[in-house]
Amino acid sequence: MRDDKWLKNLAKRVLQRYFPDVEIKNNLFIRFGRFNKQRLGTIKFGRRKEDPNTFITINGFFKDENIPEFVITATLAHELVHYSQGFFSPHPQLHRYPHRGSVVNRELTERGLDDILKLQKEWLKKNWADYIKKNYYV
Ligand SMILES: [Zn+2]
Incomplete structure (x- = not known):
């Protein structure tokens, strides 16, 4: 099972490799969240009004080592793009x-x-519905 420490390390590598120009300007917490059928990841502010923290939460299913790492890399990168574009981060908001x-x-x-984005898309299209059928119990 992958844990939050593993996820943090992956995020660090993704940041270094693909986002070297993006400054992390506040506390950025990255962790696994609940099991979710649809949402792969989310980015949100914490409760503090002044200098709020940022929380990136990754689908709890992705702790499972049967999910390829590139699926998680693409999910992390997606949320980090939001961060860089000023959504739930101190950066100026670039789009409405x-x-x-x-x-x-x-x-x-x-x-x-x-390439990673394409791999993620293909893998999800091929496998996600079945994976959820087998692993999601309401
Ligand atoms: Zn998004």
């Missing part, structure tokens, strides 16, 4: 909406994450 106009995928491509 977080997803409209494929602004996230465009930046992922610019940062050299196109």
